[in-house]
Amino acid sequence: MLYGEDIAVLPPYKRPVNTVFQSYALFPHMTVAQNIGFGLEMQGKPKAEIDARVAEMLKLVRMEPMKDRKTSQISGGQQQRVALARALAPKPKVLLLDEPLSALDYKLRKDMQIELKRLQTETGITFIFVTHDQEEALTMSDRIAVMSKGKILQVGSPHDIYDRPAVRFVADFIGETNFLSGAVKSSAKGISKVKLDCGPEIAATADDGLKSQGKVTVVIRPEHSNLCALKQGHIKGVLENAVYFGTDTHYHVKLDDGTHFMVRQQNEGGSGQNGFKVGAAVGISIDEGTARILRD
Amino acid sequence: MMDAPLSPAALVAAENDKAVSRRSRFLTLPALAIVFVFGVLPLVLICIYSFLKPYQNGGVLWQFSTDAYLNFLFQRDIFDDTLQFAPDFLIIYGRSIWYALFTTVVCLLLGFPTAYFMATRPPEQRNWWVLLITIPFWSNLLVRTVAIMFIIRDEGLINDALIYFHIIDKPIVMLYTDFAIILGLLYSFLPFMILPLYSSLEKMDFRLVEAGYDLYASRWQVLKRIIIPLAKPGIVAGSLLVFIPALGAYVPPLILGGGRHLMIGDLIAQQFGSGRNWPLGSAQALILMAAVLVALYFYSRNEAGPVKHG
Incomplete structure (x- = not known):
């Protein structure tokens, strides 16, 4: 038409x-x-x-x-x-x-x-x-329509597509993303408490009508997380690798349950890596309101 | 490195290059020799013969004469020795040109859809189609022409079948007519039209056709404005490959025309055979060649700026 x-x-x-x-x-x-x-x-x-x-x-x-x-x-x-x-x-x-x-x-x-x-x-x-x-x-x-195998998976503004991916394929295809699995403990006003498989419990937003019970996947964009001291982080793991990109550095962290998590952090001058050493245990802080529960 | 004299290795390499180029020039000699002995030399010989007098039992008398060229257009009266205009040869030339042109046009009309069909098959199928087109070349032209004769003669396959099914009472006369000669020419030369057309069309980017449709061109406009202009090198090559040999064709008019509708090829052969007039045959051959060259010259001038691919 x-x-x-x-x-x-x-x-x-x-x-x-x-x-x-x-x-x-x-x-x-x-x-x-x-x-x-x-x-x-x-x-x-x-x-x-x-x-x-x-x-x-x-x-x-x-x-x-x-x-x-x-x-x-x-x-x-x-x-x-x-x-x-x-x-x-x-x-x-x-x-x-x-x-x-x-x-x-x-x-x-x-x-x-x-x-x-x-x-x-x-x-x-x-x-x-x-x-x-x-x-x-x-x-x-x-407006973007993300298609896979001849089907439109999501239509929305670039903002919507990137920040509010509806399904795993969209989140994975557009940009880089961390997927963490866990189980919902409680929800109120669109915010759920999710107990992650790697240990800690974090807050994640969920769209209306999404299930607020049972096993879910939480997505966190690498740039919405930061490396920090072990005790200050929402989640923790071991720094496996740091890749320098000029404007920022990608930190690959292995979480306690074996999941890989990538942190993208802007470089602040001085010697790269912002003082974090490969092999050290580190904490990861997640910006408020950026973790999202995904419809699977 | 730049200022240093050439290293021994570089010198050897340069020597080798020279030797290679000398050797490759040497290697072209056999081919050149063949072209000279069997291409240039006979042409020179024909040229000389056409200005000599015929010897009674074939061969030539080494006396200068322009009779061969005069005889092409005129006939010497037996009684008063005056020259009279005799258009017999011209009529044969005219007929040959007409047959050849007609054959070329029909070959183009039949060959283009065929080549287009072949070029639009999946790539792995195309070689099979090319093979099918070349199958006639596996047997001798003479044999194939005689086979046509058996098919179209009064007691041939077609007439027998039509009579058997009571579609006709009397056989349709096809053999020894213009129709038979042109059929023979079409049959002999169609592959020479299809193959160059195919190679042109096969190279064509069919996304251009899609682009044509996208820009509101109808099927006919796509054919006229995109496909045909891009296939032009193939159309030109195919037309020349059909027209020139058809003009000098010998076997189809001889067998299917029954000697009643001579073409140039038969006429020339006659002068060297039963006519025993080698100078006249030579002159006729040269006139044919000159006509073709002149035609080609004007053709290439009108087709200024051939289409280039890519």
Whole structure:
């Protein structure tokens, strides 16, 4: 259904939807301008209108100097922009982007992400952006649908998806997460006391309607926890490894029941590791309100 | 390292490179020799023959003459020795060009869907289809043409079957007609159209077709604007591979045309055989070659800027 019209029954060439293909699929026997004008030409638009729209599109994607080049004579990023312009030229109601940035190198991808955002705002067209890059999904979207095996598992804002994952797959797929199993002891006002399998009892929030009894899984994002002195932590374990990432350090801690827990902590200058030694027993403090009970 | 003289190892390597290139040039000699002896030399010979006089029992008299070229268009009157315009050879040339063109067009119309079908099969199936297309090459053209004769003659398979089922009373005359010759030409040259078309289409990125549909092109527009332009190298190669040999075809018109509808190939063969006029045959062969070269020249000029892939 699109704007109240069932388009699944229409053949592809009658749907008001255009696609940016993963491989771009630019026509090698046409120039940049001919590629961009192809959709309009197929719709039977008058030549003057096509020329005007092509010029507008060339300007939008900043490819004016290249308009008479063959598509084999421009770089990958430029091909990407031509593919975008070609798909946008017929003013589709919805633009599908099938992993459009996966063929670009990191730096170019970052530039194109910003470019895409700009184009989306300027044209006001709905973009449906397929990606396997969770970071890309989080930074570019207004709404995310996480799919697995052909089913939509959760639809929501990037915030919702990241901070309030509904199911284990979503929590695991988007970003890094710690899963701790335990049993609910008591609940009140959406806050449950959970006795973790590794020993201690912690507070975790649960969505309405979630079971507040029996065995549950608690998720804690690595950046919502901090290493601390053994006695101050909510949970404890042995520091197994510390991986330095520049802006922050990832601490891999083995809990008493054998579960691995990762803590991501910002570096505070000085010598890395913030004074924690591998092999030492450490405590982990969890930011208030960040532990969540998951629907399994 | 940069300023230092070349190390002994580098010198040896450079020597080796030179030796290799000398040796590889040497290795091309046998092929060059074959091309020269069997390609260039006969052409020169034909060229010379066409300006000589025929010897009574075949062969040539070593006397300069342009009679062969004059005889191509004119006939010398037996009584008053004047030249009269005789279009017989021109008619045969015209017919040959018409047959060859018709064959090329029909081969293209039949071959394109076939090649498209082959190119859109799963990759592991495609080689089987190519193999099927090449099966006719496993047996001799003459044998296959005689087989066609047995199928289409008055008492042949088709007529016998039609009469047996009382669909017709009298056999349909097919053998020794234009139809028979063109059938023979089509049959002989269709694979030469399909294979280059297939290799062009197989290389094509079918995601472009999908992109065409996505941009509102109908099936016909996708064919006209995307598939055909991308298959153009194959169309050009296939057309040349069919047209040129069809123009000089010898076996199909001889066997299926029954000598009544001569084509250029048979005409030339006649001059060297029963005609015993080698200079005329040589001139006819050269005129054919010149015609093909001129046609190719204009063809390539009109097709300015062939489509490049990728």
